[in-house]
Amino acid sequence: MAIDLRSDTVTKPSEAMRAAMASAEVGDDVYGDDPTVNSLEERVAAMFGHQAGLFTPTGSLANQLAIRALVKPGEELLVETRSHIVRAELGAAATFSGITTRTWPSTDGLLKADDALAIAHENAGPYLVSTKAIAVENTHNFGGGTVQPIDEIAKLSSAAHARGIAMHLDGARIWNAHVASGVSCAEYGKHFDTISVCLSKGLGAPIGSVMLSTKERVAEARIWRKRYGAGMRQVGIIAAAAHYALDNNIARLAEDHARAKKIATALAAIDSSLVDPSKVHTNIVGLELSKIGITAAELTSRCKDAGLWISALGPHYARLVTHLDFDDAQCDQSIEILKRALVVK
Ligand SMILES: Cc1ncc(COP(=O)(O)O)c(C=O)c1O
Numbered sequence: 217m218a219i220d221l222r223s224d225t226v227t228k229p230s231e232a233m234r235a236a237m238a239s240a241e242v243g244d245d246v247y248g249d250d251p252t253v254n255s256l257e258e259r260v261a262a263m264f265g266h267q268a269g270l271f272t273p274t275g276s277l278a279n280q281l282a283i284r285a286l287v288k289p290g291e292e293l294l295v296e297t298r299s300h301i302v303r304a305e306l307g308a309a310a311t312f313s314g315i316t317t318r319t320w321p322s323t324d325g326l327l328k329a330d331d332a333l334a335i336a337h338e339n340a341g342p343y344l345v346s347t348k349a350i351a352v353e354n355t356h357n358f359g360g361g362t363v364q365p366i367d368e369i370a371k372l373s374s375a376a377h378a379r380g381i382a383m384h385l386d387g388a389r390i391w392n393a394h395v396a397s398g399v400s401c402a403e404y405g406k407h408f409d410t411i412s413v414c415l416s417k418g419l420g421a422p423i424g425s426v427m428l429s430t431k432e433r434v435a436e437a438r439i440w441r442k443r444y445g446a447g448m449r450q451v452g453i454i455a456a457a458a459h460y461a462l463d464n465n466i467a468r469l470a471e472d473h474a475r476a477k478k479i480a481t482a483l484a485a486i487d488s489s490l491v492d493p494s495k496v497h498t499n500i501v502g503l504e505l506s507k508i509g510i511t512a513a514e515l516t517s518r519c520k521d522a523g524l525w526i527s528a529l530g531p532h533y534a535r536l537v538t539h540l541d542f543d544d545a546q547c548d549q550s551i552e553i554l555k556r557a558l559v560v561k
Contacts, residue, residue, distance in 0.1 A: 217523075219523060219525065219550055219553075221524065221525060221536040221538065221539075222525050222535075222537065224418045224472070224499060224538070224539035225417055226539065226541070227540045228422075229420070230420070232460065232464075233421070233457050236457065236459065237460075239456075240453050240455070243452065244449050244450065245447070245448050245450070245451050246442065246447040246448070246449060250449075250451060250452040252452030252453075252459065253452050257426060259462065260413060264404065264411055265405040266405055266411065266428040266429060266430070267430050268429065268430065268433075268435075269426045269428050270426065271448070271455060271458075272425045272426070272446060273423055273424065273425070274423075274425055275300075275386075275412055275413075275414040275416075276304075276308065277427075279301055279305065279384075279386055280305065280308045280312060280313065281427050281437040281441060282410035282411070282427050283301070283410070284437075284440065285410055285429060285433040286349040286382040286409060287315045287382075288314075289313065289315070290316065291345065291346055292316045292317070292337075292345040292346060292347045293318075293349050294317070294320065294332055294335060294336060294347055294350045295317055295353075296320060296327070296332075296352075296356070296359075297321045297322065298356075299319075299325075299351065299356070299386065300353060300386055301353070301386055302319060303358060316345050318335060318345075318347075320332050320334070322359070324359045324360055324495055325357075325362040326359065326365075327356075327368045328368060329372035332372055332376075333372065333376070335347075336376065336379065336381055338379045347381055349382040349409075350372065350381055350384070351383075351384040352369060352372070352383070352386070354369075354385060354389070354390055354404070355396075355497065355498050357388070357500065359502075360496065360501070361500030361501075361537075362498075363396050363397050363497040363498060364393065366397065369404070369407050373407035382410070384408060385408040385412070387404070388417055389417055390404060390413050391418055392469050392472075392473070392498040395467065395469040395470050395498075396473055396497050405428070409433075410427065410428065411427070411428040411429070412426070412427050413426050415457070415462070418465070418469050419461035419462065419465045419466065420461050420465050420541075421454070421457040421460070422454065422457055423454050423457075424454050424457070468540070472499040472538040472540070473538075475538045475544070476496050476536070476537075477493055478551070479501050479538070479551055479554070480492075480493040482551045482554075483551075483554060486558060487508060489504060489507040490503050490505070491503055491504065499538045499539065500537050500538075501535070501538075503533065504533060505533065508558060511531055512529065512530060512531060512533055512534040513528050516534060518556075518557035519557050522553040522556065522557060523553065
């Protein structure tokens with residue numbers, strides 16, 4: 217069977233997770249009657265020190281509900297250039313919420329508070345767009361799984377708030393950041409007005425994200441979730457998988473990180489321009505192919521022929537993501553396949 221490192225979303229629920237789903241207590245969540253969903257929302261909110269949570273089918277929806285709670289039509293959200301909100305949510309902020317986005321560039325997605333603050337323009341008057349919120353992605357997906365330094369987050373948050381600008385955390389992989397840095401979820405949580413977290417990435421649930429904020433913002437987001445057509449019924453079946461993931465799959469993310477580092481170290485030994493292992497903080501390995509003489513599409517296709525699936529995210533940029541369904545033996549096998557595929561023919 218092929219080894220699939222395209223994303224950490226490709227995992228399949230384990231037997232134990234399926235058993236937890238099968239025995240979940242459920243109710244109609246549109247009426248607020250699903251106890252498993254309610255306890256999940258409360259649980260995740262408590263972990264991050266927020267008042268309330270809202271279960272959503274996807275991380276994109278959790279992001280979009282959060283940012284629309286902070287930014288009105290015609291106002292501005294600042295994000296890093298390669299962040300998921302601006303690169304991979306298909307213009308949702310503009311399409312659904314009339315939100316303007318402006319971006320600051322970074323190296324490897326790494327947050328530098330001053331870069332974001334330099335382009336912020338609150339109360340911009342009648343001619344320019346006013347900045348209402350700043351979003352931070354942690355870990356940064358297209359930056360290569362980069363963990364954002366807590367000092368920079370704290371600096372940005374306090375300076376932004378002092379200027380009346382709100383903060384959103386795209387924490388699709390905040391669990392990876394927490395495990396890699398040792399910073400608690402509550403410590404991350406206190407710097408943000410809204411947060412989105414995913415249960416269906418490294419944690420291995422089949423579906424599900426949670427948006428977090430104040431009771432008022434979450435109540436408003438609940439209305440918008442329904443308006444978007446994402447009010448769900450006996451969805452405790454899925455929330456049970458999320459509970460299972462929180463109980464069992466957080467600490468083990470360290471294994472994914474170690475395997476990603478092992479791959480990066482082996483490939484850097486072939487050519488140091490491919491990847492810098494010290495920058496592989498979590499479960500994502502970005503491969504820079506410009507100096508190797510092979511395109512990302514060629515590498516992806518050669519790997520696929522040899523039984524390894526990876527992603528081509530740019531003409532010369534490929535990505536591998538380690539996860540729960542990837543073990544040590546597959547890690548060694550992947551390294552061998554990659555070594556062979558990287559030889560310029
Ligand atoms: C950083 C980040 N944010 C948000 C999302 C969106 O999650 P979903 O695919 O569940 O909409 C992703 C998905 O990969 C992501 O990587």
